[in-house]
Amino acid sequence: MSEEQIKLEAERSRSLEDQFEARIARDEKIEPKDWMPEKYRKTHIRQMSQHAHSEIVGMLPEGNWITRAPSLRRKVALLAKVQDEAGHGLYLYSACETLGVSRDELYEQLHSGKAKYSSIFNYPTITWADMGAIGWLVDGAAIINQVPLCNTSYGPYARAMIRVCKEESFHQRQGYEIMIKLANGTPEQKEMAQDALNRWWWPSLMMLGPTDDVSVHTEQSMKWKLKRKSNDDLRQQFIDQTVPQADLIGLTIPDSDLKWNEERKSYDFGEINWDEFWQVVKGHGPMNKERMKARVGAWERGEWVRDAAMTHAKKKQKQAV
Amino acid sequence: MNNNLYKYILGIADNSLILGQRLGELCGHGPSLETDIACTNISLDLFGQVRSYYQYAAKVIGDGRTEDDIAMLRKEREYVNVLLVEQPNTDFAYTIGRQFLFDVYHYLLLNKLQNSHDLTLSAIAKKSIKEVSYHQRFSTDWVKRLGDGTEVSHQKMQEAIDGLWTYTDELFHQTEADKIMVSEGVGVDVTSLKEQYYAIVSKILEDATLKTPESKWFQKGGKQGIHTEHLGYLLSDLQYMQRAYPNMEW
Numbered sequence: 001m002s003e004e005q006i007k008l009e010a011e012r013s014r015s016l017e018d019q020f021e022a023r024i025a026r027d028e029k030i031e032p033k034d035w036m037p038e039k040y041r042k043t044h045i046r047q048m049s050q051h052a053h054s055e056i057v058g059m060l061p062e063g064n065w066i067t068r069a070p071s072l073r074r075k076v077a078l079l080a081k082v083q084d085e086a087g088h089g090l091y092l093y094s095a096c097e098t099l100g101v102s103r104d105e106l107y108e109q110l111h112s113g114k115a116k117y118s119s120i121f122n123y124p125t126i127t128w129a130d131m132g133a134i135g136w137l138v139d140g141a142a143i144i145n146q147v148p149l150c151n152t153s154y155g156p157y158a159r160a161m162i163r164v165c166k167e168e169s170f171h172q173r174q175g176y177e178i179m180i181k182l183a184n185g186t187p188e189q190k191e192m193a194q195d196a197l198n199r200w201w202w203p204s205l206m207m208l209g210p211t212d213d214v215s216v217h218t219e220q221s222m223k224w225k226l227k228r229k230s231n232d233d234l235r236q237q238f239i240d241q242t243v244p245q246a247d248l249i250g251l252t253i254p255d256s257d258l259k260w261n262e263e264r265k266s267y268d269f270g271e272i273n274w275d276e277f278w279q280v281v282k283g284h285g286p287m288n289k290e291r292m293k294a295r296v297g298a299w300e301r302g303e304w305v306r307d308a309a310m311t312h313a314k315k316k317q318k319q320a321v
Numbered sequence: 322m323n324n325n326l327y328k329y330i331l332g333i334a335d336n337s338l339i340l341g342q343r344l345g346e347l348c349g350h351g352p353s354l355e356t357d358i359a360c361t362n363i364s365l366d367l368f369g370q371v372r373s374y375y376q377y378a379a380k381v382i383g384d385g386r387t388e389d390d391i392a393m394l395r396k397e398r399e400y401v402n403v404l405l406v407e408q409p410n411t412d413f414a415y416t417i418g419r420q421f422l423f424d425v426y427h428y429l430l431l432n433k434l435q436n437s438h439d440l441t442l443s444a445i446a447k448k449s450i451k452e453v454s455y456h457q458r459f460s461t462d463w464v465k466r467l468g469d470g471t472e473v474s475h476q477k478m479q480e481a482i483d484g485l486w487t488y489t490d491e492l493f494h495q496t497e498a499d500k501i502m503v504s505e506g507v508g509v510d511v512t513s514l515k516e517q518y519y520a521i522v523s524k525i526l527e528d529a530t531l532k533t534p535e536s537k538w539f540q541k542g543g544k545q546g547i548h549t550e551h552l553g554y555l556l557s558d559l560q561y562m563q564r565a566y567p568n569m570e571w
Contacts, residue, residue: 059357060349063350067346067559068558068559068561070389070562070563070569072371072372072375074571076368076369079364079368082361083358086349086361087358089354090358093354185569185570186569189566298350298351299352301352301412302351302353302356302413305352305356305474306352306353307474311471312465312467312470315469
């Protein structure tokens with residue numbers, strides 16, 4: 001390539017990139033076959049697959065209570081909820097596939113520990129009230145994270161998120177309803193609810209990500225509308241929204257520094273234990289190993305089944321020819 | 322109060338309860354996302370049916386018992402599901418084999434139950450048969466995939482069918498309550514379904530390149546509440562909350 005050609009190529013690519021950024025600025029959707037910068041593609045695969053993995057790993061802590069749900073009504077609701085999560089995983093993986101990465105590759109990244117998933121799922125679900133707390137707090141925090149993504153720039157992701165958010169919002173109400181029932185129940189039930197809130201509150205706050213000063217992906221993600229508000233803003237929004245809900249059912253947020261700040265029209269809150277957050281992110285939370293063992297185990301145990309399905313399909317195809 | 326009708330409803334509903342519970346154990350642990358979703362879906366359908374049956378049973382017995390009392394507060398000897406549905410999820414071939422051997426029966430049963438003189442049972446059957454027709458398609462497809470898949474899957478599927486075969490005959494046994502309900506035009510005479518059942522099953526197994534087992538040694542007892550050792554553990558999970566926290570609302 002001559003110097004002239006190199007220069008032309010660079011200009012062409014710069015102009016493509018300028019056009020691309022202009023499209024995003026005009027709120028146009030980027031579709032799978034459109035030109036996109038490699039970094040945009042990679043960032044989206046990373047974020048969407050992390051989201052998909054979180055849905056799939058997130059099935060485990062709740063799946064843990066399906067066989068023990070206290071009533072048939074609750075059992076059906078929980079089954080439906082966990083099934084929704086599998087569905088979310090399915091179409092988020094499909095959205096990733098539009099960017100040229102297969103579900104198998106993404107699983108490989110999850111199973112090898114290369115890909116991350118939401119840390120919250122590395123905490124154990126030890127009582128029934130945890131089903132309420134997860135719905136109320138974890139899905140509540142997830143919605144705050146995800147609603148802005150319904151307007152994100154990448155079309156398949158934005159469309160998936162519209163459906164995900166509708167279902168998540170239903171799950172959140174379902175979880176809160178479990179908590180209401182417990183909080184208005186016997187002293188034993190109320191204690192179970194309070195205990196669950198105590199254990200899930202802080203991890204839920206951590207779910208909204210590290211504080212803005214240490215968050216690495218924010219600026220670029222803002223530009224691509226993969227993120228619309230900073231982690232700290234989202235966290236504040238979550239707290240302001242959730243504290244009155246706890247008050248309403250007579251549960252106490254486990255934070256002695258929590259208090260209404262009239263000037264800011266927001267709650268001030270205590271110090272988050274970021275050491276704990278990083279410990280769990282780095283793989284040393286209470287359930288990291290078990291969650292991965294469950295996922296890898298299911299995948300390995302299923303290998304002969306998937307092989308059989310492929311082989312059978314090929315046989316049928318041959319017969320059809 | 323119609324005690325025979327109550328017993329008859331449980332005879333149908335307990336199968337869905339126990340099978341739904343077994344499938345629920347698998348949620349999040351399936352060989353692929355698609356099969357995971359399908360098994361959870363079948364479990365959901367079955368629990369939906371269970372709720373309709375038990376709500377009706379509670380009304381029939383009329384002593385203040387609720388659907389949850391009936392589902393979760395009986396003693397092991399009082400569950401009258403067939404032994405087939407309580408068999409464990411040994412592997413995916415067993416899960417599919419159990420589902421298939423039950424679905425074929427379930428469809429035939431509901432098909433007749435739609436004509437029951439009992440309008441509630443007939444209505445539940447009409448609603449459920451659409452779901453069960455999907456279950457049967459799912460399990461049949463997988464029996465064929467695994468049977469006519471790889472050598473390994475063929476062997477595993479055959480093993481599962483051979484292992485579960487001994488529990489099929491019981492599907493066509495009648496209790497005293499069943500006989501009375503049949504004579505009243507409420508119940509289905511399951512003995513009349515047997516020939517068709519084995520014909521359908523054998524045909525599908527043949528399509529799947531599998532052998533129909535020849536063994537004539539069958540297990541029974543579920544309908545009298547005499548179960549395999551597996552059921553007790555399943556019930557300890559199912560009943561845990563109701564036993565540990567009695568008389569509470571959830």
